[in-house]
Amino acid sequence: MFSMTKNRQVWKNWSESVYCEPEHFIEPNNLSQLQSIVRQAYKTGRKIRVVGAGHSFTPLVATSDTMISLRHLVGIDQIDRTKHHVTVWGGTNLKELGEQLWEQGYAMENLGDINKQTIAGAISTGTHGTGIHFGSISTQAVGITLLQANGDMIDINETNDSSLLQAAQLSLGMLGIIVKVTLKVLPAYQLVGHSYRLSLEESLHQLTALRSSHRNMELYWFPFTNTVQIKTMNMADSTVELENKKQHNLFKKIVIENGLFWMMSEVSRIVPKSAKTISTLSAIGIPVGTETDASHAIFATPRLVKFQEMEYSVPMEHVETILRTIDRVIRKEQYAVHFPIECRFVKRDDIWLSPSYGRDSAYIAIHMYKGMEFSPYFQALEKILKQFEGRPHWGKMHTMNQVEVQSAYPRLHDFIDVRNRLDERGVFLNEYMHHLFG
């Protein structure tokens, strides 16, 4: 997102936590234009960061040099119906992708809870949904076409180089520009979503059963309350017409999306002491209902109320202890927070920079309404999450430094080796990448 300030073009991310002033902002119309921009940068010593939809909370794409968007490199490129593989251009956003796949009789196996991101941006930070049988979106990428710093293209897949794939499936834009992604997909399917209220105690008691008996399961817990929203999704009977199966649109209305919640958030911002009451009122408003729809439509919820977010992955077995600890800390410190804490589950993978590397994970996400003080709250909870071997979601706020990153990601050195090989001049690095990775 760009705006003009004193004749300068200022870029900002979705949550407006990151601002920068790129000297050049380029949206190439085709691949050969993109290639010549990269070749030129390589020769002249310029720096490049690629931006997707700007939905990361951290300064991943911030640059004062060249920012490139693949806004014009979009859509499905190729379909392999024997393997159920679909190759898409990197700039395609998840909403368009879901609709285009649906038209072709396909769907992605799992998605996060919004659809504004680009496919390249989503895999580059390990964007995930929920469900113990599914890895992050990065795990759905079985092939990646990468434009290297010197302008050469490489096709990376399991057959030609599986370790390079493990590096490229989540690379924060550090290895080169992801021009195309090949996804393993499923035949199109519908989901039945169910939303209901449960006490925190009861949901922790049932947690193991809930996450294993539903295809997708997550919970939203409202601070200072004993109330949790449980959301589950399961495969629908695909033989029945979609229109007949649609029920009241209750499921979509998660609390943090309605206008009333926005108004209450404003009250909380102006009078932070009211946060506790607002959290309690919001918990009362948890929607109860069922909805059936195409998978890509049911995964996505709009996010009109803006916030800042931190999210950590922790080994799945620690989740109950962590939530109880967080409860104690919030009540003790009386943080002014009314946004729910979200908890999702992700299957282990073998991607080098993935927060789920080598372990089945719970992802605990903490939000604060935009404009309200978040640092003391985030820092206190981050301390707890780090104590339980937490690894940060790269696209969300965190304060990890290089030493912590090194100890949290056992394959980091392998990743850095690949990065140095593919981009020895550091064309695709920015200050933030240097800070995190050296």
Ligand SMILES: Cc1cc2nc3c(=O)[nH]c(=O)nc-3n(C[C@H](O)[C@H](O)[C@H](O)COP(=O)(O)OP(=O)(O)OC[C@H]3O[C@@H](n4cnc5c(N)ncnc54)[C@H](O)[C@@H]3O)c2cc1C
């Ligand atoms: C409202 C909201 C809801 C969210 N919900 C979820 C969720 O449910 N689950 C979850 O895991 N995350 C979620 N996120 C985080 C979000 O999915 C990630 O931050 C994601 O990376 C954003 O994608 P993007 O297209 O906006 O990429 P950007 O934020 O623009 O970029 C992210 C990274 O990808 C790199 N990149 C982008 N395009 C390319 C390319 N073509 N080649 C190489 N590198 C590239 C960038 O350089 C950068 O390092 C949410 C964020 C917001 C604001």
